Amino acid sequence: MQFALPPRRSPHPLPLSRSSRMSSYRRKQLKSVAVLAFAILSLIYLLHYLYSSGSTSIAAPAGTTGVVLVTLLDRRRFSESYLKKIIANREDYAKRHGYTNFFASVSDYDEAVGDAPMSWAVAPATRHAMATHPRSAYFFHLAANALIMNPTKSLKSHILEKGRLEDLMLKDVPVVPPDSIIKTFAHQKENDVDLIITQDGEDLNPGSFILKNGEFARFFLDIWFDPLYRNFNFGKAETHGLDHIMQWHPTVLARTALVPQRILGSYSHDSPGASLDGTYKDGDLVIQFRGCEDTEGRDCAHELEPYYKLWEKKAQSD
Amino acid sequence: MTLSRSPSPRAGGGWSSPGLIPASGTTSPRGASPGSLSPGTPTGISWAAAKAKSDEVRGYPSFQTRNSGFFSRQRHKISTRFHSFRRPSSREYVDKDDYGRDWKSSGGGRGLICGLRTPIRRGRFRLLLALLLVWIGCLFCWPTIVQTYRRSPIGGGSKFVIILGSNVEGGVMEWKGAREWAVERNSIWNKKRYAKKWGYELELANLLAKKRYSHEWRESWEKGDVIREAMRKYPDAEWFWWLDLNTWVMEYDTSLQHHLFNDLESHVYRDITANNPLNITHPLPEFWLDELGRSLEGDGKADSLNMLLTQDCDGFNLGSFFLRRSLWTDRLLDAWWDPVMYEQMHMKWEHKEQDALEYIYQSQPWVRSSVGFLPQRSINAYPPGACDDGDDSVVHYQQDAHDLIVNMAGCMFGRDCWSEIYHYRELSNWLARSSWERFRHGLGDVYDRVTGKPKDD
Numbered sequence: 001m002q003f004a005l006p007p008r009r010s011p012h013p014l015p016l017s018r019s020s021r022m023s024s025y026r027r028k029q030l031k032s033v034a035v036l037a038f039a040i041l042s043l044i045y046l047l048h049y050l051y052s053s054g055s056t057s058i059a060a061p062a063g064t065t066g067v068v069l070v071t072l073l074d075r076r077r078f079s080e081s082y083l084k085k086i087i088a089n090r091e092d093y094a095k096r097h098g099y100t101n102f103f104a105s106v107s108d109y110d111e112a113v114g115d116a117p118m119s120w121a122v123a124p125a126t127r128h129a130m131a132t133h134p135r136s137a138y139f140f141h142l143a144a145n146a147l148i149m150n151p152t153k154s155l156k157s158h159i160l161e162k163g164r165l166e167d168l169m170l171k172d173v174p175v176v177p178p179d180s181i182i183k184t185f186a187h188q189k190e191n192d193v194d195l196i197i198t199q200d201g202e203d204l205n206p207g208s209f210i211l212k213n214g215e216f217a218r219f220f221l222d223i224w225f226d227p228l229y230r231n232f233n234f235g236k237a238e239t240h241g242l243d244h245i246m247q248w249h250p251t252v253l254a255r256t257a258l259v260p261q262r263i264l265g266s267y268s269h270d271s272p273g274a275s276l277d278g279t280y281k282d283g284d285l286v287i288q289f290r291g292c293e294d295t296e297g298r299d300c301a302h303e304l305e306p307y308y309k310l311w312e313k314k315a316q317s318d
Numbered sequence: 319m320t321l322s323r324s325p326s327p328r329a330g331g332g333w334s335s336p337g338l339i340p341a342s343g344t345t346s347p348r349g350a351s352p353g354s355l356s357p358g359t360p361t362g363i364s365w366a367a368a369k370a371k372s373d374e375v376r377g378y379p380s381f382q383t384r385n386s387g388f389f390s391r392q393r394h395k396i397s398t399r400f401h402s403f404r405r406p407s408s409r410e411y412v413d414k415d416d417y418g419r420d421w422k423s424s425g426g427g428r429g430l431i432c433g434l435r436t437p438i439r440r441g442r443f444r445l446l447l448a449l450l451l452v453w454i455g456c457l458f459c460w461p462t463i464v465q466t467y468r469r470s471p472i473g474g475g476s477k478f479v480i481i482l483g484s485n486v487e488g489g490v491m492e493w494k495g496a497r498e499w500a501v502e503r504n505s506i507w508n509k510k511r512y513a514k515k516w517g518y519e520l521e522l523a524n525l526l527a528k529k530r531y532s533h534e535w536r537e538s539w540e541k542g543d544v545i546r547e548a549m550r551k552y553p554d555a556e557w558f559w560w561l562d563l564n565t566w567v568m569e570y571d572t573s574l575q576h577h578l579f580n581d582l583e584s585h586v587y588r589d590i591t592a593n594n595p596l597n598i599t600h601p602l603p604e605f606w607l608d609e610l611g612r613s614l615e616g617d618g619k620a621d622s623l624n625m626l627l628t629q630d631c632d633g634f635n636l637g638s639f640f641l642r643r644s645l646w647t648d649r650l651l652d653a654w655w656d657p658v659m660y661e662q663m664h665m666k667w668e669h670k671e672q673d674a675l676e677y678i679y680q681s682q683p684w685v686r687s688s689v690g691f692l693p694q695r696s697i698n699a700y701p702p703g704a705c706d707d708g709d710d711s712v713v714h715y716q717q718d719a720h721d722l723i724v725n726m727a728g729c730m731f732g733r734d735c736w737s738e739i740y741h742y743r744e745l746s747n748w749l750a751r752s753s754w755e756r757f758r759h760g761l762g763d764v765y766d767r768v769t770g771k772p773k774d775d
Contacts, residue, residue: 044472112604128606215684218611219649222682228659244658251645251652 064137064213067099067155070129072121073144074106077293082301085308086144092315097154100136102129116230117237122206123225130213130221139217143207145300146265146288147307151315153285159196159210159263166190170258175246177201177275182247184258194255195220198264200290201273203239204246207288208265216255223249270303468517475517477556478574481548482509483541484563486525497736504739505563512567516574519555521548541636541671542651549643562637564726564735566742568715570750572722578696582620586690589614593691596633598680607683616687624688625650628698630713630727631705634679636672637725638698646688653678653685695721701738704728717745 069090073083087103094101108128109121122141129139140155142148159165171188174180177199194216197209211217223245224238234240245252261267261278268280271290280287287307292300468475484502506522513520523544531540541560548558557579578585587593590600591614601614616622624646627639641647654674660667667673679685694700699715704727715724724742729735751759 109606112606124604124606127608127611131606131608131611134608215645218608218684219653222684223653226659226678227681228656228662228677232658232662245656248656248658249652251649 064135066133066136067097067138067140068102068129068133068136069094069099070102070104070126070139070141071144072104072106072125072141074118074293076106076118078144079301082304083144085304086147089148089308089311090142093148093151096151097156099140099155100133102132102139104128112225114227114230120225120230120238120241122238123221126211127218127221127225130217134213137213139211139213141206141209141211142286143288145290145292146208146286147304147311148285149280149287149307149311149314150283150285151311152318155210158285159259163190165193165196165257165259168257168259168263169193170260173258175199175253175258176203176243180247182253184256185254188254188257190257192255193257195252196257196259196264198259198261199275200261200265200267200278201275203236203273204242204258205261205265205288205290206239206242207290208286210264220252220255223252268303268307270298465514465517468515470517471554473517474575476519476552476554478516478559479519479521479548479552479555479557480509480513480559480561481521481523481544482506482561482563483523483525483544486563497734501736501739502563504743505565508567508743509561512570515570518574519552521551523548539655539671542654545641546651549647556643558641558643560636560639560641561723562725562727564729564739565638566724566726566739566746567722568724568742568746568749569720569722570746572720577722578626578692582623582690583618585692585696586620586623586626587693588616588618588623588687588690590691593629595629595631596676596680598676600686602683602686604683610687611683613687622688623690626690626692626697628692628694628696630694630698630700631710634672634676635694635698635725635727636675637727638723640697644688650678650685653682695719697723698725698727699723701726701729701742703733715742717749720749 071086071090073086075083078086090101090103093099104121104125106118106121106125109124110118112124113120122143126139126141130136133139138155138160157164159168166189169188169190170184172183172186175182175184178201194212194214195209196211198205211220224241229241229244230237232241234244246256247253261275262281262284265286265288266280266284267274267278268287268289270292271288273290289298289300289303292298292303467473470476482505484506509520512518523540525540525544545558545560549555557574559574590598594600601612604612610617624642624644625640628635641650654671659674659677663673663677667677679689692698694713695716699721700713701724702709702714704725705713715721726733726735726738726742729738
């Protein structure tokens with residue numbers, strides 16, 4: 001029995017009061033010990049938490065600002081006068097918004113690309129821009145067959161502003177149109193995005209994308225440019241290479257946002273394969289003369305001319 | 319004895335806590351059976367104490383100043399217990415959960431208690447009792463305490479997971495004989511013992527021949543999936559150590575923290591030119607890469623190391639390697655297998671994922687800065703004959719250096735895995751013999767020398 005003997009109520013109050021005093025003293029002692037132990041334990045936990053969290057988090061591109069416009073100039077495909085116009089177009093845009101221009105010549109990457117089509121040069125060129133401007137936050141690659149048509153629209157207000165991308169992102173849509181079984185993540189958040197790209201009616205469009213500086217950018221460009229992809233004879237070279245890694249490598253897809261085509265790369269009327277609402281309308285940021293450089297019967301300079309005049313007028317009026 | 323009311327202090331009956339009365343479970347709490355109450359005590363239950371007890375159980379906030387503190391209650395209980403020392407009747411209740419029970423019943427203790435009857439000495443008696451309890455605790459609980467500590471976040475053991483690739487092929491391609499089973503059993507036992515000692519997690523990967531991996535493009539690519547699964551299963555772990563089945567941990571007393579991770583930078587070399595059997599171009603010369611991509615030593619910080627592996631005489635070896643949980647590792651495991659690459663290379667990549675890793679290390683600059691190489695013997699020593707026929711002390715196990723682990727690499731090709739494992743099992747047991755055995759061995763040696771007996775090995 002637990003209470004083997006009843007406690008005898010002593011007729012003398014003295015021992016009882018004494019014991020209660022003792023207990024209160026002890027209680028105080030116990031309390032202080034408990035508080036101290038608790039404090040030490042929580043301190044240890046806090047330190048441990050601080051240390052362990054440091055090892056797994058990835059460094060955001062801290063201390064990087066600004067945008068670099070990456071343009072690849074292929075002097076073997078485009079005439080000098082055409083390229084001059086493209087350069088003027090980019091320089092005007094960069095000056096307006098305080099961006100930096102990075103012009104690269106495709107022939108510089110001959111050795112890197114090797115036997116593969118020279119359109120692969122976009123990957124090392126963007127990597128080169130990142131190496132040259134390590135303190136810049138965003139790299140906007142725009143192919144030489146594209147013209148910026150809305151010079152007053154900054155990339156920030158257009159896409160990069162907080163909350164803006166959240167509205168633009170296409171979630172749970174096939175990565176490669178029209179019916180790839182791999183779809184963009186439905187629960188993706190704006191903060192998880194390192195690559196912003198569009199798709200036309202058939203493929204992703206590497207002619208126009210925005211890449212955030214950082215570890216992902218290095219990883220993405222390196223895996224895209226892997227020699228075994230270049231040697232695989234993809235029908236559309238780097239475009240199909242991009243389609244491939246986007247569908248097979250979830251770590252790439254998880255950091256990628258697809259936006260509607262007209263946000264970053266509207267096609268001209270002459271360019272085939274635009275998405276449903278992908279052809280240029282007045283006010284779009286960019287017009288792309290997709291395929292004008294290597295399609296029989298098309299002439300980039302000729303196609304550019306009317307739009308260039310339009311742009312010149314706009315640029316002067318603002 | 320019948321009670322006019324239920325002895326339970328609770329309204330509606332029921333004991334405050336089951337198991338506190340003798341023969342609880344045999345008596346129903348409502349119908350108090352007379353036998354369950356101790357005879358000779360007319361008021362078998364102290365009402366005040368029971369009320370205090372029930373207060374404690376119910377956890378109502380108490381504003382009493384008297385007799386409500388933990389110590390004062392315990393004091394009362396302890397002092398009632400002392401009565402039992404004085405008149406130990408055979409019918410008295412003995413608390414089975416009491417630590418002091420054995421001690422009480424021991425004959426030697428009684429005389430001691432008689433001497434301590436006076437209240438003045440109670441303090442000393444309690445001190446003695448406490449010391450004794452601590453001593454018993456030390457004897458029985460010390461290994462448990464040490465293990466619990468090592469497993470805890472402070473001890474750091476839970477940061478490591480050992481993944482042991484077992485049941486390779488599951489006996490599908492070749493019949494698993496007694497030797498294969500023996501290898502498996504022993505190797506698992508060996509890793510279990512090591513993991514338990516240091517509080518590491520051990521994950522046994524069942525590498526059955528699955529249909530998913532049987533396609534010619536995907537043979538033996540389970541490694542990546544298994545590691546990913548382990549990372550999901552142990553969300554708090556940081557380092558994942560892959561071990562092939564044909565390995566043997568030789569030194570149970572060497573922890574991974576002490577062996578490598580407390581001072582990782584000093585053990586690791588990132589400049590592959592220091593030992594470059596594959597003749598990999600390093601650092602990369604490409605002008606369009608950034609400084610990190612072209613650097614000899616990556617960024618030089620231990621934090622950026624996400625993979626640790628060794629090279630044998632033919633290049634990378636994945637019999638024993640570490641991966642750290644990180645974004646980099648996710649990307650590596652993702653990039654490691656790719657259908658377009660494998661379609662082109664599966665005839666050339668004889669060692670599958672090992673060759674594929676060598677390839678992406680060479681072709682993709684982002685990989686390099688996070689890969690650290692360890693001297694081979696630190697986590698992947700080979701038995702003689704596993705690497706060429708030479709006896710290179712860089713590659714092969716050195717008993718005097720107490721290498722942590724032996725990997726019987728390639729033992730299934732013309733060598734005998736089980737006899738090698740058995741040899742190293744016996745050797746490690748001999749190396750880990752206790753100091754008493756060492757002393758005995760030493761004594762034996764001296765005796766032999768004195769008596770002039772020839773030493774037999």
